[in-house]
Amino acid sequence: MTDILLISSSLEDINIAWRHFCYNDYNASATTNINAAMENLKSSKPAKVVVYYCGEDSEGFYTLYHTLRSDPATEEVPLLVLSDVSWQKALSGYVKFYNTCILGISVNDDKLRDMVKSGARYGFEKKSAAFGRAAPKRPFDHPGLKARKER
Amino acid sequence: MLHRLLVLDETPKVEILIKEILEADGGEFEVKRASDKIDAEIAVNGDKPELALVSLGSGKAISALKSLIKKNICPPLVFMGNNLGAKPKELSAVKAVDEIALPFDPDEFCLKIDDDIFLGAGKVDELTGLFKKGWFDYKMEKLMKKKVKGTLFCMSLDAYSFASNPPTMLQLQMASYALKSGFKDGILAISGTMILGFFPSDKPRKENEKYINELIGTMCAAADQPPIFICAGAAESDMYDFSAEDTYVFANKAMSLSLDAGKNCVRYYK
Numbered sequence: 001m002t003d004i005l006l007i008s009s010s011l012e013d014i015n016i017a018w019r020h021f022c023y024n025d026y027n028a029s030a031t032t033n034i035n036a037a038m039e040n041l042k043s044s045k046p047a048k049v050v051v052y053y054c055g056e057d058s059e060g061f062y063t064l065y066h067t068l069r070s071d072p073a074t075e076e077v078p079l080l081v082l083s084d085v086s087w088q089k090a091l092s093g094y095v096k097f098y099n100t101c102i103l104g105i106s107v108n109d110d111k112l113r114d115m116v117k118s119g120a121r122y123g124f125e126k127k128s129a130a131f132g133r134a135a136p137k138r139p140f141d142h143p144g145l146k147a148r149k150e151r
Numbered sequence: 152m153l154h155r156l157l158v159l160d161e162t163p164k165v166e167i168l169i170k171e172i173l174e175a176d177g178g179e180f181e182v183k184r185a186s187d188k189i190d191a192e193i194a195v196n197g198d199k200p201e202l203a204l205v206s207l208g209s210g211k212a213i214s215a216l217k218s219l220i221k222k223n224i225c226p227p228l229v230f231m232g233n234n235l236g237a238k239p240k241e242l243s244a245v246k247a248v249d250e251i252a253l254p255f256d257p258d259e260f261c262l263k264i265d266d267d268i269f270l271g272a273g274k275v276d277e278l279t280g281l282f283k284k285g286w287f288d289y290k291m292e293k294l295m296k297k298k299v300k301g302t303l304f305c306m307s308l309d310a311y312s313f314a315s316n317p318p319t320m321l322q323l324q325m326a327s328y329a330l331k332s333g334f335k336d337g338i339l340a341i342s343g344t345m346i347l348g349f350f351p352s353d354k355p356r357k358e359n360e361k362y363i364n365e366l367i368g369t370m371c372a373a374a375d376q377p378p379i380f381i382c383a384g385a386a387e388s389d390m391y392d393f394s395a396e397d398t399y400v401f402a403n404k405a406m407s408l409s410l411d412a413g414k415n416c417v418r419y420y421k
């Protein structure tokens with residue numbers, strides 16, 4: 001059984017996902033509170049994968065992501081996002097999320113199980129030197145600074 | 152200060168995501184999305200956005216942009232796209248403040264948008280490419296809001312002028328603290344936040360550099376939290392024979408000093 005922590009900003013959304021995970025052989029805990037989620041992840045028996053259910057009315061996904069990645073204790077935790085169709089393009093096409101997998105809520109059970117297992121075992125992203133999450137240095141190729149560089 | 156952005160894009164919720172990313176970095180933003188000509192015109196006329204982020208992958212967004220340009224109501228532009236090299240032909244003559252490749256790194260995105268708002272507002276000197284006044288206040292305000300843990304080093308090469316002009320509350324506090332404390336030698340401090348200011352000097356440049364490096368070394372060694380550097384005032388404006396690039400050199404020097412000490416890591420805000 002894979003330990004997962006289910007998070008959503010809406011209690012209604014979390015109920016839908018919760019049933020699925022309980023009936024499908026996961027050891028799941030759930031919360032709508034980011035602080036409670038962080039407590040869980042820092043506890044002695046933390047969840048191996050965080051699942052965020054991003055329903056139509058969800059706000060605050062990035063707050064969770066930012067909190068998770070800013071804390072050294074949780075920065076490497078794999079994050080799986082089950083996203084409503086209204087969110088899917090924005091989440092998957094615009095931002096590089098570290099160690100994060102974004103799936104549509106209509107994903108079939110087998111694929112979801114495979115992804116959760118694989119995330120729990122290997123994470124969703126292998127660390128590479130090229131992927132720098134440290135604060136970026138200010139690029140000198142900024143158009144406003146080009147004039148100075150060329151002087 | 153509330154910044155207003157317009158996203159020209161058809162993708163739903165992208166404006167909410169962008170707002171959350173920017174606000175997690177400490178700013179306050181109003182982000183609206185328009186996906187066609189009519190919405191775009193209403194948004195531009197009603198909200199007067201400081202920047203318009205245009206998604207090059209959206210045909211409707213490009214039509215909306217063309218309509219704004221035609222009506223001469225186009226805000227400063229930032230192009231976003233997966234392949235910025237292959238821009239539509241009709242946009243080849245359109246000048247954008249910046250370009251952002253998708254998908255973007257959130258930290259880099261926030262830095263770019265910060266800069267672009269200033270570029271869009273014409274607060275960058277076209278000759279030198281350096282930010283005009285106001286930049287330091289903005290960065291400081293953001294840092295304060297983010298409650299960044301660290302010892303703040305502000306590098307100014309003319310601390311008197313920096314402390315009094317423009318007279319913001321923070322700078323007045325600094326100036327009065329410095330006067331009360333009788334500092335003569337370039338270190339100003341307010342409630343645990345260390346501000347390092349260098350007073351103008353007629354000494355040769357080498358002597359000045361040595362003095363500054365020693366001061367930075369002392370400050371880094373004394374700091375019990377990660378030092379954060381902001382260059383400000385004269386350090387940004389090539390006065391007193393020092394340029395913003397010199398400030399980079401000093402900040403890097405300080406970084407290497409503090410990293411060697413193994414207890415502090417230095418972040419540098421420009």
